[in-house]
Amino acid sequence: MTKLKMGIIGAGGIAQGRHIPAYKKLSDIVTITAVSDLNPATAAGVAKENAIPHVFSDYHDMFSVVDAVTICTPNKFHAEISIAALNAGVHVFCEKPMAMTVTECEAMIDASRKSGKLLGIAYHYRFMKDSIAAKRVITENEIGEPIVARARAIRRRKVPGWGVFTNRELQGGGSLIDYGCHFLDLSLWLLGNPIPVEVTGTAYNKLSRMPGQVNQWGDFDRENFEVDDHVTAYIKFDNGASMLFETSWSANVKSDEESMSISGEIGGIDLFPFQMNQMKHGMLLNSEADWIPGDDDAGIPQAMNFIKSCLGDEELIVKPEEALQVSAIIEAIYKSSETGKSITLR
Missing domain, CATH: 3.30.360.10 (Dihydrodipicolinate Reductase; domain 2)
Structure with a gap:
């Protein structure tokens, strides 16, 4: 079975508490390949604890070894990182809210359409x-x-x-x-x-x-x-x-x-x-x-939907145009x- 190679950008609480545990439970369809954080010690610690092979100080360097990234940074950087990843041909799963402004959201959607890569937003409710x-x-x-x-x-x-x-x-x-x-x-x-x-x-x-x-x-x-x-x-x-x-x-x-x-x-x-x-x-x-x-942990079906959508088996339940609204x-x-x-x- 094909596995999606996932990278984590921003290795703080939401990554450690929701996304990484979800991906580990879905290890038959996804593997966490890389992690990046502004704090090198945080990234290194998360990589060691979760057996993640690649650690990057610059998230751009991650794009060559992953199929998709999960963005868990402060909101200010959601649009910038999403657009960079999409332009590099990488699927994006971005924590909520989608971005700081509607203009940024529109730019993210435009990058997704031009690249042909998926843009998912983590509204897990x-x-x-x-x-x-x-x-x-x-x-x-x-x-x-x-x-x-x-x-x-x-x-x-x-x-x-x-x-x-x-x-x-x-x-x-x-x-x-x-x-x-x-x-x-x-x-x-x-x-x-x-x-x-x-x-x-x-x-x-x-x-x-x-x-x-x-x-x-x-x-x-x-x-x-x-x-x-x-x-x-x-x-x-x-x-x-x-x-x-x-x-x-x-x-x-x-x-x-x-x-x-x-x-x-x-x-x-x-x-x-x-x-x-x-x-x-x-x-x-x-x-x-x-x-x-259903699963009591909403993070599991959320992760599964994004992964299977990237693999071509499902459609995104949270579409970026909806998150823009x-x-x-x-x-x-x-x-x-x-x-x-x-x-x-x-």
């Missing part, structure tokens, strides 16, 4: 069992045409105190671009990927700057905290659907919450956990799934917050 069940229910018209989506990705005092998560220059934003983006992507996918046409949003930078901070995920510099820690938005789509959205790293709430619901013409769904809500036989019925098939909404939310006005996208 689509591969969760609840998400797959919800998509199946919607596709089989169990709720009718989706009308309204509601999404909340809320953490109680959990600002990531490590890495560069609070660095605006390197990341482009905070809770929205790091965490909430998953729920924007999942909502658009479940709604059938409608085109966003109007966005109203507010991004806050207050909670994490308050004195006397209590943070469950490590220390951070509150006085120089420069990204959003709480965001709300209302989004309209070209097909008449709409979305209510909220995300936070620092909410003063009772507990963390990850939830989504979609109301359709004849029924609705909730996740997480998955539940279907219907009006049938003169009754209002709510049904939960006793068991949903997520970035367009993110960009519009930030612009709406800055201007105090709704942003028209079409």
Whole structure:
């Protein structure tokens, strides 16, 4: 069986915690051939621990020994590295968000089309069992045409105190671009990927700057905290659907919450956990799934889809044009917050 030769660019937490373990579990179809990181000691350590044969200080030198790369760098470098890899004839699997701006996303897509190589984006919430069940229910018209989506990705005092998560220059934003983006992507996918046409949003930078901070995920510099820690938005789509959205790293709430619901013409769904809500036989019925098939680790089916797509056996579930729409909404939310006005996208 043909194996895909994979390179890792950026050997930090997400590479070590999600992508490398997933590829090792799928060793019958992929082999990790090379790794690169700005910190040579990090790259060398990851290579030794995972028996990766090639270590490069310059990621460009990796392209001659791999078929594909997984990009796990800060957001600022997603477009630059993706375009370089695609132009070198290498498939790209890029961590979310796709890039810092819509313009960068468009350049990445253009490079993919010109090179004929695949560009995948790591929105792994689509591969969760609840998400797959919800998509199946919607596709089989169990709720009718989706009308309204509601999404909340809320953490109680959990600002990531490590890495560069609070660095605006390197990341482009905070809770929205790091965490909430998953729920924007999942909502658009479940709604059938409608085109966003109007966005109203507010991004806050207050909670994490308050004195006397209590943070469950490590220390951070509150006085120089420069990204959003709480965001709300209302989004309209070209097909008449709409979305209510909220995300936070620092909410003063009772507990963390990850939830989504979609109301359709004849029924609705909730996740997480998955539940279907219907009006049938003169009754209002709510049904939960006793068991949903699939892998509990969404990183496994995500990796498998990208690998098999590169090998010509599947199609990408997360298409770059869809990921671009997520970035367009993110960009519009930030612009709406800055201007105090709704942003028209079409």
